[in-house]
Amino acid sequence: MRKNVPLLELKYRPPTHLNTSPRTMSARTLEAIRYTPDHLQVLNQLVLPHETLFERVETIQDGHATIKTMKVRGAPAIAIVAALALAVDLSARHKKGEFPNAAAAVAFVSESLQYLKTSRPTAVNLFDAANKLLALVQERGKTATGAQEVVDAYVAAAEKMLVDDVQDNKNIGRFGAEYIFGQAKNKDNVRVLTHCNTGSLATAGWGTALGIIRDLHATGHLSHAYCTETRPYNQGSRLTAYELVYEGIPATLVTDSMASALLRSQPVAAVIVGADRVARNGDTANKIGTYQLAIVARHHGVAFVVAAPSTSVDLSIASGAEIPIEERAENEVVTVRGIVVPLPGEEAVREGEARTVQIAAKGISVWNPSFDVTPASLISAIVTERGVVLKKEGEDVFDMAAFLGK
Numbered sequence: 439m440r441k442n443v444p445l446l447e448l449k450y451r452p453p454t455h456l457n458t459s460p461r462t463m464s465a466r467t468l469e470a471i472r473y474t475p476d477h478l479q480v481l482n483q484l485v486l487p488h489e490t491l492f493e494r495v496e497t498i499q500d501g502h503a504t505i506k507t508m509k510v511r512g513a514p515a516i517a518i519v520a521a522l523a524l525a526v527d528l529s530a531r532h533k534k535g536e537f538p539n540a541a542a543a544v545a546f547v548s549e550s551l552q553y554l555k556t557s558r559p560t561a562v563n564l565f566d567a568a569n570k571l572l573a574l575v576q577e578r579g580k581t582a583t584g585a586q587e588v589v590d591a592y593v594a595a596a597e598k599m600l601v602d603d604v605q606d607n608k609n610i611g612r613f614g615a616e617y618i619f620g621q622a623k624n625k626d627n628v629r630v631l632t633h634c635n636t637g638s639l640a641t642a643g644w645g646t647a648l649g650i651i652r653d654l655h656a657t658g659h660l661s662h663a664y665c666t667e668t669r670p671y672n673q674g675s676r677l678t679a680y681e682l683v684y685e686g687i688p689a690t691l692v693t694d695s696m697a698s699a700l701l702r703s704q705p706v707a708a709v710i711v712g713a714d715r716v717a718r719n720g721d722t723a724n725k726i727g728t729y730q731l732a733i734v735a736r737h738h739g740v741a742f743v744v745a746a747p748s749t750s751v752d753l754s755i756a757s758g759a760e761i762p763i764e765e766r767a768e769n770e771v772v773t774v775r776g777i778v779v780p781l782p783g784e785e786a787v788r789e790g791e792a793r794t795v796q797i798a799a800k801g802i803s804v805w806n807p808s809f810d811v812t813p814a815s816l817i818s819a820i821v822t823e824r825g826v827v828l829k830k831e832g833e834d835v836f837d838m839a840a841f842l843g844k
């Protein structure tokens with residue numbers, strides 16, 4: 439067996455005042471979305487891990503801005519925040535008597551969903567949720583005698599999305615953990631690598647790829663998790679690392695450029711990632727850097743597992759070539775945000791203060807695609823809440839339509 443090389447261990451500890459979730463499988467799961475009827479608060483992920491700041495979302499404009507600026511991010515969480523932002527806005531307007539009849543409420547829902555869909559382009563969950571909610575409200579509008587029935591139907595469906603996502607994630611966690619443990623060669627030393635953030639902060643709770651890691655840990659089958667930094671936005675070092683430390687899961691942070699060296703030096707059983715959109719053939723768009731991890735995993739004979747709810751599957755597209763890839767602002771690449779820490783010998787001025795600093799040469803041009811597409815041929819399995827999708831013997835692609843019975 440290969441010797442374990444000690445790698446940089448996570449240094450910071452999360453604040454102790456964070457809220458905990460009452461969900462059954464872990465009393466310590468973080469939450470990004472706090473919702474009670476008529477009241478929505480979203481954890482501002484731009485200031486994590488240094489600050490815990492919940493911000494109120496009252497209107498669809500608030501919801502749109504929260505998603506676009508990535509205060510909330512992660513495919514399932516984006517969809518749920520959009521749905522709930524409209525739920526609280528719709529209810530408030532209805533209470534003020536803004537909808538004279540059912541048709542007016544349906545029209546407002548339709549326009550609002552159209553607007554919310556313009557917040558971010560790659561993750562399909564937002565579009566899937568918006569289309570389902572619109573269809574439901576249009577149907578209800580046909581028989582409703584007043585706006586109240588339309589509002590009630592919309593709010594109930596949006597709230598159900600929040601509840602269902604947690605349960606779906608727990609099923610993904612269970613199926614994925616069984617699959618990875620089942621195929622691991624060394625069951626006494628199951629190590630996994632993950633990319634970006636796919637945990638409680640990226641979903642309604644629990645997480646997809648990180649949900650599998652939680653499940654492996656909860657069942658005593660995980661030896662160690664590695665998470666990438668995930669440049670340029672650092673969802674790995676800021677958010678996944680935070681969740682792993684918070685939950686007490688044995689974990690080590692690596693920079694993105696260390697993945698090949700890690701897979702050569704450690705007995706990693708699987709690379710596990712989330713998805714923003716899965717095409718009919720299984721090609722998967724996920725956070726930039728996922729594709730190169732899949733190539734590295736293939737080179738080292740390591741399983742490459744995608745974990746996503748079926749709401750991330752877009753059966754309307756044949757392959758990943760049709761997935762729109764969001765390009766984001768240059769400043770995400772040339773700057774980093776953090777808190778001031780004194781270096782040895784340095785005077786500790788303004789220690790702990792949040793700062794954004796320029797790290798690249800001024801004037802350099804930047805390309806900042808937020809996602810890339812991993813071809814199905816490099817993916818070993820796609821884990822959904824309905825089970826594990828595998829390729830047929832000798833085939834290079836998945837049949838997602840057949841798996842979903844469509």
Ligand SMILES: CSC[C@@H](O)[C@@H](O)C(=O)COP(=O)(O)O
Pocket residue numbers: 511512513514561633634635636637640641645646647673711712713714724725726808
């Ligand atoms: C369960 S979240 C799955 C993906 O959405 C996640 O891996 C990812 O790529 C998130 O990207 P982000 O740009 O942070 O929204």
